[in-house]
Amino acid sequence: MQDLSFRSTYAHTGDGRRALGSLIRDIFGIEISSLDRLGHDPSVLAFGWWSGEHLVANVSVYERQLWLCGRRVKAFGVQSVATRPDWRNRGLFRDLFGRALAYADQRADLIILSTGTPDLYRRFGFRQIEEVRFGSETPAGTLSEGCRELSLERDDDLSLIIQAFAHREPTSLLASACDHPALFMLKAKLTSEIKLFHLKKLNAVVAVKQNESSLTILDIVAACIPSVAQIVGALGFTGLRTEVHLTPERLSWQPEEKEAVDNGYMVRGPFAPEGQAFMLSDMTI
Template identity: 60%
Template sequence: MNPLEFRSDYAHSSEGLAELTRLIYDVFEVDVSVLDRLGHDPSVVAFGWWSDNELVANVSLYKRSLWLLGEQVTAFGVQSVAVRPEWRGKGLFRDLMGRALNYADARVDLIILATDTPSLYKPFGFRQLKETTFSARLTQRQALPNYRVLSLDEDKDVALLRDIFSRRAPASLVASACDHSALFMLKAARTSEMELLYLLDLDAVVAVVGRDGPSITLLDIVAESIPSLDEIVSALGYTGEEVNVHLTPDRLSWVPDKQIPVDNGYMVRGSFAPEARAFMLSNMRV
């Protein structure tokens, strides 16, 4: 094998993005090339080992803007952690995590990630968060739909999303994120059952699943002014039996019937103020 070179200068070059996209696809079979059109997060900082022109191991950070118990907190998220199989067992993952965490620790007090393999990150001081989903039965109502289905294949709809993201208010003051739109759009692009709906009178975009079924799930809200859940359900013209909310509902003027603890994959390193409360961060990320 060729000798390795450490680099952290490639996150926003065409060469670097192409190699990072290839690495993520080869390791996880996840195609993130759609972000070339939808827009990459400009805050990403990548740490990688290269063999000639091939990226063989990567850990990336991206800036997170969180609202936690009424305070706006800047954090870093960890993403795109990948090592090619033939380069595993050589300490590259541990080395890159150390470099990334040293960078983040010098700048913020909180680091957050989402993973299906928490045992990999506990040695670095990360601990798992327990989140909560919220739900309630719905009373019968008259259907008065007033929305437009958005398509990420339409430039005008992508422009609309970018505009609303640029003036987005926190969906919750207890626990929510006002991050760049990249991961939100990537999640929507990769989830065929999800719909992005623009509520015209409310100037709000909602991500939902199950709009035509007996139970609808609200995944996220992007708006300058957060509407109530009743306003959202009315604008959707939804006449089903139940609504499930996968975000912290303190700004929705709504009291859920049920709260169900879930492991949504989040881990944190540092102080996370809502940890002892019922909350959910949006899982609009890949």
């Protein structure tokens, strides 16, 4: 590592964000520059090895606000774990990951990440957890249609979403996330199938996927959590099937089906709802 320099103060500088965005784009094919407009999470701390002004390896952590088994829990998430191919097998990942864990361990008991390569993280004390998707026939709507599709390109819609996040209640007390909106909005920006709606009568923002026959509720951002039937009615949805990718105990709805899924989540530390049927949210990258 003699030809490299370590830095950890670049996550909130223009040059640092551009270098990190370039690394993520080159390694994962994900474009994150839209966060310059949508809003960056101020809790992010990036650890990186640099060759001159070129970022060659990175591990970032960010604060997470979770509700787990009735308790509000501060945790840390891990993201943007990447090393350029020419710099692999030099111990950069292990070094940066160790620094990130040391920082998070001093501030929280729980660390969460999502990965497609779980074997890479077991040696650091992470274990896999299973989430559940919930489904049923579509309930009868209890509200007349009253919604407006939101666009992240419109300043007033962006302000509405940010305001909703500022006052949001947890969708579940068993297992849910009340994180900064950055990843929610980035997921919506990058996934054309996801639609964001403002439910006027409920003053709620919902993220959904839908077609003529099925509706999938991905997240609900509101000061008062509406029921599934209220959401269905406000959207004017009349298809046969509804899925919920959230823990549903506050949604006044009884799922008929539960499907276990591996979303790549791994945890390090105590995770109270482990082994129960839950889902935090699909609105993350």
